[in-house]
Amino acid sequence: GQSLEQPSEVTAVEGAIVQINCTYQTSGFYGLSWYQQHDGGAPTFLSYNALDGLEETGRFSSFLSRSDSYGYLLLQELQMKDSASYFCAVTSGTYKYIFGTGTRLKVLA
Amino acid sequence: KAGVTQTPRYLIKTRGQQVTLSCSPISGHRSVSWYQQTPGQGLQFLFEYFSETQRNKGNFPGRFSGRQFSNSRSEMNVSTLELGDSALYLCASSLGLAGAKNIQYFGAGTRLSVL
Secondary structure (H helix, E strand, O other), rough: OOOEOOOOOOEEEOOEEEEEEEEEEOOEEEEEEEEEEEEOOEEEEEEEEOOOOEEOOOOOEEEEEEEEEEEEEEOOOOOOHHOOOEEEEEEOOOOOEEEEEOEEEEEEE | OOOEEEOOEEEEEEOOOOOOEEEEEOOOOOOEEEEEEEEEEEEEEEEEEEOOOEEEEEOOOEEEEEEOOOOOOOEEEOOOOOHOOOEEEEEEEOOOOOOOOOOOEEEEEEEEEEE
8 A cells, every 4th residue: 555654743942953754655656755834824845855865955855765665854943934744745656646644843942 | 926726715515515626726737636634634635637637546435526627727526525525625736747856836725614
């Protein structure tokens, strides 16, 4: 079957670094994406990894290990506005986008 | 450039009724995907349309259907509504099929409440 697992909630303080993990099980894997969704808002694209390694975009980085079916999103220099839900999503040949259930990030002052 | 527009934003229906939701993608985008979002379930893929053809379908009953028009606008229909259909329905558009590195841009969603 197809499945993704990510922690349901993560808490960190402003200025800290937080890592949100995502493990997946799927066939026909294309890539791993990350989306951010603020309460009441629409999901917005953060990053995409198709190959092993680290992709960096400003304060956010995303990592993928295809052999381990594992990826993570790294958020540095946390700000209060980073409080949101973060979804990993696998693009697969069969079901296209499969989203995880999301990780709620709480940033404390 | 206008974003993805979904109408209506809110809907209240009763069990057994049917409902049609609308999605206008970003200009130039040919792919429209639909998702159901409920607390604790994340985003569940419903289907994807590209060039007026359904290209992929998620694991939902046949009560959920959709279509895409020649201008890429898409509609989603749910017939014989059940209480469990209460959810936020999100539409996402992308330039090409939602795979590879085709980023999906989401609308604000339609919140459907079934009473």
